[in-house]
Amino acid sequence: MTQFLQQLINGLSLGSIYALIALGYTMVYGIIKLINFAHGDIYMLGAYIGFICTAQLGMSFFPALVAAMAVCALIGVVIERIAYKPLRNATRITALITAIGVSYFLEASTQKVMGTGVKTFPQVLANQKIMIGDVMITTQQIAIFATTIGLMLLLQFIVRKTKVGRAMRAVSVDADAARLMGVNVDMTISYTFAIGSALAGAAGVLVGLYYNSINPLMGMLPGVKAFIAAVFGGIGIIPGAMFGGFFIGIVETLVSGYGSSLYKDAVVYIILIIILVVKPAGLLGKNIKEKV
Amino acid sequence: MTVLKVSGLTKNFGGLAAVSNVNLEIEERELIGLIGPNGAGKTTLFNLLTGVYDPSEGKIELNVEGTMKSIGGLKPYVITGLGLARTFQNIRLFKNMTVLDNVKLAMNKSVKYSTLAAILRLPSYYREEQRVLEEAVKLLEVVGLAEKQTTLAKNLPYGQQRKLEIARALAAKPKILFLDEPAAGMNPQETTELTELIHQIKEQFNLTVVLIEHDMSLVMKICERIYVLDYGKCIADGTPDAIKNNRRVIEAYLGED
Numbered sequence: 001m002t003q004f005l006q007q008l009i010n011g012l013s014l015g016s017i018y019a020l021i022a023l024g025y026t027m028v029y030g031i032i033k034l035i036n037f038a039h040g041d042i043y044m045l046g047a048y049i050g051f052i053c054t055a056q057l058g059m060s061f062f063p064a065l066v067a068a069m070a071v072c073a074l075i076g077v078v079i080e081r082i083a084y085k086p087l088r089n090a091t092r093i094t095a096l097i098t099a100i101g102v103s104y105f106l107e108a109s110t111q112k113v114m115g116t117g118v119k120t121f122p123q124v125l126a127n128q129k130i131m132i133g134d135v136m137i138t139t140q141q142i143a144i145f146a147t148t149i150g151l152m153l154l155l156q157f158i159v160r161k162t163k164v165g166r167a168m169r170a171v172s173v174d175a176d177a178a179r180l181m182g183v184n185v186d187m188t189i190s191y192t193f194a195i196g197s198a199l200a201g202a203a204g205v206l207v208g209l210y211y212n213s214i215n216p217l218m219g220m221l222p223g224v225k226a227f228i229a230a231v232f233g234g235i236g237i238i239p240g241a242m243f244g245g246f247f248i249g250i251v252e253t254l255v256s257g258y259g260s261s262l263y264k265d266a267v268v269y270i271i272l273i274i275i276l277v278v279k280p281a282g283l284l285g286k287n288i289k290e291k292v
Numbered sequence: 293m294t295v296l297k298v299s300g301l302t303k304n305f306g307g308l309a310a311v312s313n314v315n316l317e318i319e320e321r322e323l324i325g326l327i328g329p330n331g332a333g334k335t336t337l338f339n340l341l342t343g344v345y346d347p348s349e350g351k352i353e354l355n356v357e358g359t360m361k362s363i364g365g366l367k368p369y370v371i372t373g374l375g376l377a378r379t380f381q382n383i384r385l386f387k388n389m390t391v392l393d394n395v396k397l398a399m400n401k402s403v404k405y406s407t408l409a410a411i412l413r414l415p416s417y418y419r420e421e422q423r424v425l426e427e428a429v430k431l432l433e434v435v436g437l438a439e440k441q442t443t444l445a446k447n448l449p450y451g452q453q454r455k456l457e458i459a460r461a462l463a464a465k466p467k468i469l470f471l472d473e474p475a476a477g478m479n480p481q482e483t484t485e486l487t488e489l490i491h492q493i494k495e496q497f498n499l500t501v502v503l504i505e506h507d508m509s510l511v512m513k514i515c516e517r518i519y520v521l522d523y524g525k526c527i528a529d530g531t532p533d534a535i536k537n538n539r540r541v542i543e544a545y546l547g548e549d
Binding site: 154157158161162163164166167169170173174176177178179180181182183184185191 | 342343344367368369372373377378380384385386387388389393396397398400401403405407410411417421424460461463464
């Protein structure tokens with residue numbers, strides 16, 4: 001039981017990271033039906049910006065988090081304007097391949113600028129162990145979880161209660177109708193990329209803090225796993241991405257804890273296969289009947 | 293005062309001229325009907341006027357604060373901001389949003405707060421959201437949907453969806469309202485209610501209204517002036533009585549003998 005609770009807590013920390021990345025996948029898919037495969041690399045950039053802010057500029061945790069989110073938001077918007085916007089009316093596969101290209105570009109550029117090696121992320125947050133019975137929680141885990149929940153609440157607020165949120169929801173349903181109701185669709189898409197990228201940037205800083213080491217290719221695997229989390233919850237559905245992220249994180253740590261960490265990736269991919277076979281629209285998704 | 297002037301407007305799709313050399317001149321607070329057989333180019337004309345399509349040729353001028361401004365080729369959301377709003381032939385509500393949010397969305401352009409102000413919950417956010425809420429509820433009262441605020445748009449009955457589209461278009465604060473077949477699929481009772489609603493909003497909001505409609509009794513009853521399209525060309529315009537007796541119009545609808 002103790003081990004189960006312990007793994008659950010570790011899973012929630014990892015799941016927080018996946019959920020934050022998954023939100024960006026799902027929001028972008030919701031609004032322009034693009035699987036943005038460069039999204040995992042935005043997360044990597046977030047970690048590097050966090051690294052620069054803390055290790056080189058001497059910032060503390062919170063300012064570094066905000067700075068990483070802001071810079072990632074900007075990078076997300078610029079990528080969309082340069083790489084995806086010209087392809088708005090192209091076939092979906094064209095945009096998808098472009099996204100893969102952007103992903104490699106970001107990885108290679110980071111390798112060029114920051115070096116290919118692993119960097120050590122400074123411990124900007126005191127890491128104390130708190131024992132509850134036999135279960136250990138670190139203050140970092142609490143910080144990760146609290147930051148994630150805070151950002152999710154903020155996201156829900158923006159999407160549900162503000163004009164940008166209304167515009168985002170309307171564009172995802174019918175972009176042409178939204179345009180005719182006075183909505184600046186390009187601006188709304190930029191906002192979506194900004195918010196999704198900011199969340200990925202936050203995840204990058206949190207992961208740097210949690211694992212202490214970052215490298216230019218660190219975005220690949222979590223990017224794929226967060227994508228699976230988004231598909232699991234129902235791509236395009238925001239609560240689905242949150243749920244999927246936590247679920248995948250917990251499953252992964254449980255597999256590592258009880259079975260073997262060798263299988264943790266395999267299990268996540270098996271989940272993807274099962275969900276695609278059994279409920280392709282995702283857990284919270286509705287199957288759309290093709291109209292004849 | 294002329295509010296909308298269209299001259300020599302043409303739209304070609306490949307070799308087909310869907311709209312060909314159309315001229316319109318619409319005065320402030322007129323109620324204009326746009327009729328014609330299926331495929332005559334009525335909706336295409338609406339799409340040109342609201343910026344969905346760029347014109348192949350011709351000019352569209354809108355009266356913006358006293359001066360005629362060319363709006364051909366402007367982005368749809370800019371044109372909407374200048375005072376044109378529309379409804380759709382096949383209803384295009386934001387189905388998964390509430391009735392209230394559908395109306396609020398169309399007010400986005402007039403909402404003055406930044407997203408940052410919203411995140412920080414500054415007073416400007418609360419003030420503007422409150423204003424938008426009050427205005428949206430007022431518009432829903434006008435079309436009789438105030439009790440349905442929290443219903444999802446897709447769950448409204450058909451006739452009410454049409455009314456919600458009108459409320460949403462009004463929320464964009466138009467000077468000219470384009471209604472694309474507002475009575476399509478309605479029963480006689482609903483059509484009567486709609487006729488009253490159109491009159492009411494025209495008076496209450498000082499609107500110029502242009503409507504496409506196949507229900508001739510509705511068109512003849514409420515329109516002050518009618519334009520008739522056939523094969524993309526404007527073949528007649530005039531009062532309902534003149535149109536009823538126009539030979540070319542009768543030929544277009546019934547065929548030549």
